[in-house]
Amino acid sequence: MQEMKISPELLHLIKAALHIELDPPFAVYKRPVHWNKLLKLANWHQIRPLLFDYIQNDHFEDIPPKHLQLLHEYSIGQAVTNMAFLGVSLNLYKQLIEKRVSAFLMKGALWAWMLYDKPETREFGDIDFFIDKSHIRQSLKILSDNGFEPDHYRSYLLSKISVASQYLNTDYQLPLSPINENILQSLEIQWNCSYPRYCYDFSWNEIAGEMTEFKISGSSVKIPKIENQLLMMIIHHGGVEQWDKLKYMADFVRLLRLYADKLDWQYIVETAQKKGFKHLLLESLNAVSIISGENYFNYLNLKTSFLPSGSFIQDVITHWENERPVIKTKSWRILLYNLKYRDNWKIRFSIIAAHVSYISNWQLIRHKFIWYRKNRF
Numbered sequence: 001m002q003e004m005k006i007s008p009e010l011l012h013l014i015k016a017a018l019h020i021e022l023d024p025p026f027a028v029y030k031r032p033v034h035w036n037k038l039l040k041l042a043n044w045h046q047i048r049p050l051l052f053d054y055i056q057n058d059h060f061e062d063i064p065p066k067h068l069q070l071l072h073e074y075s076i077g078q079a080v081t082n083m084a085f086l087g088v089s090l091n092l093y094k095q096l097i098e099k100r101v102s103a104f105l106m107k108g109a110l111w112a113w114m115l116y117d118k119p120e121t122r123e124f125g126d127i128d129f130f131i132d133k134s135h136i137r138q139s140l141k142i143l144s145d146n147g148f149e150p151d152h153y154r155s156y157l158l159s160k161i162s163v164a165s166q167y168l169n170t171d172y173q174l175p176l177s178p179i180n181e182n183i184l185q186s187l188e189i190q191w192n193c194s195y196p197r198y199c200y201d202f203s204w205n206e207i208a209g210e211m212t213e214f215k216i217s218g219s220s221v222k223i224p225k226i227e228n229q230l231l232m233m234i235i236h237h238g239g240v241e242q243w244d245k246l247k248y249m250a251d252f253v254r255l256l257r258l259y260a261d262k263l264d265w266q267y268i269v270e271t272a273q274k275k276g277f278k279h280l281l282l283e284s285l286n287a288v289s290i291i292s293g294e295n296y297f298n299y300l301n302l303k304t305s306f307l308p309s310g311s312f313i314q315d316v317i318t319h320w321e322n323e324r325p326v327i328k329t330k331s332w333r334i335l336l337y338n339l340k341y342r343d344n345w346k347i348r349f350s351i352i353a354a355h356v357s358y359i360s361n362w363q364l365i366r367h368k369f370i371w372y373r374k375n376r377f
Contacts (some may be wrong), residue, residue, distance in 0.1 A: 003027055004314065009038040010321050014291065016054035017047045017246040018253050024291045026317070033060075034066045042071075043244040044323045049075040051120040057238075085109055086119075088184050089127050090219050092146060101139050102132035102204060104211070104223050106190070106235070113216045114223075115254040123247060125146075126175075126186035132204040133168060133191040140189075144160075148176040148187050156371050157364070166364040170196060191233045195331075197354035198237045198338055199347060200275055207232070226259045227268050238284050239277060242337050244319045253288055253342035256296055265299045276347030282342060283312045312341070 005027040006014075012033070014024055046348040052071040055063060089109045096103040108124025116122045119335045131139045136248070140150070142157075150158065154174060158164045172192035193207070194200045223229070233255065235249035244304065272278040286308040289295050297306070327333070335355065339348050 002090070004317050005029060006321060007037070008033050008318060009041055010317075012038065012054070013041055013045060013047065013051065013246055014320075016042075016051045016059075017250040018292050019050075020292055021204060022163050022293060024293075032208050035064055037069055039070060045320070046123040047121060047246050047250065048310070050250065053118065053121050061228060069104065075120070078123055082112060082120050082122070082124070083125070085127055086113070086217060090216065090221070092127070092129070092143065092187075093221055095146070096129070096139060097141055098130075098140065099142055101135045101142065102134070102208065103139065104131050104208060105221055106130045106223075106232070108220075110214075110216075111251050111255075114214060114229075115251060115258065122250075126188055127184060128188045128190060130207065130332055131189045132208075134204075136174075136191060138188070143176055143187065143189070145181045149179055150174055150176055153371055153375070157367060160363075160367055163364050163367045166361045168225055170361055170364065172196065193232055194240055195334075197348050197351065197358055198239065198334065199342075199354055200277065202231075202275070226255070226262070226273075227264055230259075230263065230268060231271060234272070234277065234281050234284055238280050239338060239341075240334060242319070242333075243284070243287065243316045244324050246320060248287070249291070252284065253292055253294070256288065256294070260296050260299055263299070265301070267326060269300055269302075273343065276350070278344045279343045280341050282306045283308055286315055287313050294366060308340075 005028075007029055009029065011023065011026070011028050015021070027188065038051075039048075042048045048071055052068075052075040056069065081330075086109065089105055093103065093105050105128070107121065107128040109127045112119040112122035112124060129139070131220070143149070149155065154167075157167045168191065171191040172195050173188050176187045176189065178187075191204075193202050207224050208227055210225045210228075212225050213220050214223050215221075224232070231286075233248075233252055237252060238241060241248055243249055269278060269281070272281045282302075285296050286306070289297070290313055338351055342348055342351065
């Protein structure tokens, strides 16, 4: 692997996000820290509270007061937001469960309290619930009663009976927005781990077959077992988001530190292999090993040696350093990534076939075209 060189800004952000003392094994450009770039990158990586916490632990004595003040103010705001979102999350979760909707809290709103010593340092901007697909309609009624509804485009698709089923079968999430003014600007429900055409399919029973109880701020919620939390993280942070932000790696490293010695690694590896993303799991663990120096391969008992791809970690570091252009849809980017890093040609052909099959949902595509034609201005 070619030696990688990183900026002093990224060096400090890696140490802040992953809470490590030793420098990662990369050459660093010998120059002073550019403070504007540091804050800009921290914003991109969504780790400003973690950076502020890092600075509070006797780092960066020479940081300009205005930059420190910006980080301080944002961190306070994030702490208040996280607590407010927690209250909304628990209230909605309670209503869903009381109405016998099969659901669990997921991603940011859960991982902040599950993985971080200081939940206020984990940035997240919305609340996510995983819902049994057969309970989507019921969940939408409950969430609507609480002031959250799909946008006009998705409401239109869901209003057509034949199209609604195709939408649910070809998509995996539904964003909801507040009808009136609300501290929470975005809420999402999800019924699969990713788009079905990327072949990560997990049924409700596979994800939630074994639930465990977790306490958040004195309230009990039921969540999937930690092994499934890790698999969902690999799919979302790796397979979809491609580890593009330090926030994602910060989640992953913390989960491993807390639970690695308690996990059923045989189940994790076998499930990832069954779903065709064992290679992505191994590449992700190797990235953790390189960046943090923490080796989790000892838990895996692999029967064959694993040869990591140099491009995997190279691409991760490149995106951490240079950000990624914001694009309207990431479908093509996600497709190419999965064709590159999934296990074998069998799963890759399945992904290609699933994309071709998507076109057969002609009623859904027709109604999407109708809506966009009428609402293009």
